Amino acid sequence: EVRLAQSGAEVKQPGSTVKLSCSTSGYVFTDFYLYWVRQAPGEGLEWVGLIDPENGESFTAERFRGRVIITADTSADTAYMELSGLTFEDSARYFCALIAGVRGTWGQGTQVTVSS
Amino acid sequence: EIVLTQSPLSLAVTPGESASISCRSSQSLLHTNGYTYLDWYLQKPGKSPQLLIYLVSSRASGVPDRFSGSGSGTDFTLKIDRVQADDVGVYYCMQPMQSPPFGQGTRLEI
Secondary structure (H helix, E strand, C coil), X not given: CCEXXXXXXXXXXXXXXXXXXXXXXXXXXXXXXXXXXXXXXXXXXXXXXXXXXXXXEEEECHHHCCCEEEEXXXXXXXXXXXXXXXXXXHCEXXXXXXXXXXXXEECCCEEEEECC | CCCEEEECCEEECCCCCCEEEEEXXXXXXXXXXXXXXXXXXXXXXXXXXXEEEECCCEECCCCCCCEEEEEECCEEEEEECCCCXXXXXXXXXXXXXXXXXXXXXXXXXX
16 A cells, blocks of 8 residues: 655745655555645645655756755655745645555645744 | 546435436547546545546446446536435536646535
8 A cells, every 4th residue: 555654744934945755665665756736824725845766856846946855765755845944935835645546645734834 | 637527516316316417628638549538526525536437437446337428529427327325415517638637626515
């Protein structure tokens, strides 16, 4: 069974950096891209970026470029997303997701709250 | 980039009736390997999205046969027969070929 387990909730101050993790199991980590998606309260899904764990190459949505770093640790089958320069508008639930046909699975999400 | 456009954006259905959601892609989702990579997910209130349909028309494990997917190339449809109260949520079509990977979502209300 494919599982994506995400790190716990974070409360951060404006201007700071948050690093989220996504621990995977049940499939070959390097076989599929892993996506990061966020969802503000009452809003739809917003794509943040993705990583190809096989080679470590990442792609970030234009609005997040320069603020997001996505990495993968193949020894731990875990992906990370670091978001810097936090503003109140970054308060949202952040998901990691495997969008891969029959294996399609999403993590439970990590709530990030930006508060002064 | 591939743009997925869903319609309608919201849908109100009486229990027992049918519902259809359209997803149009700006490019063909037919891969050179012969597979068409279009999936459907449902995000129930307060939950993570869950897989309903993969590769256009294959139901994920545990998904009732009231849910069916069809289409090819750039035009796809999710049909829900005999809608139940538990079907409420936001439905997304998704594809892994290029980013962004999903449409705007369609909200189903009873």
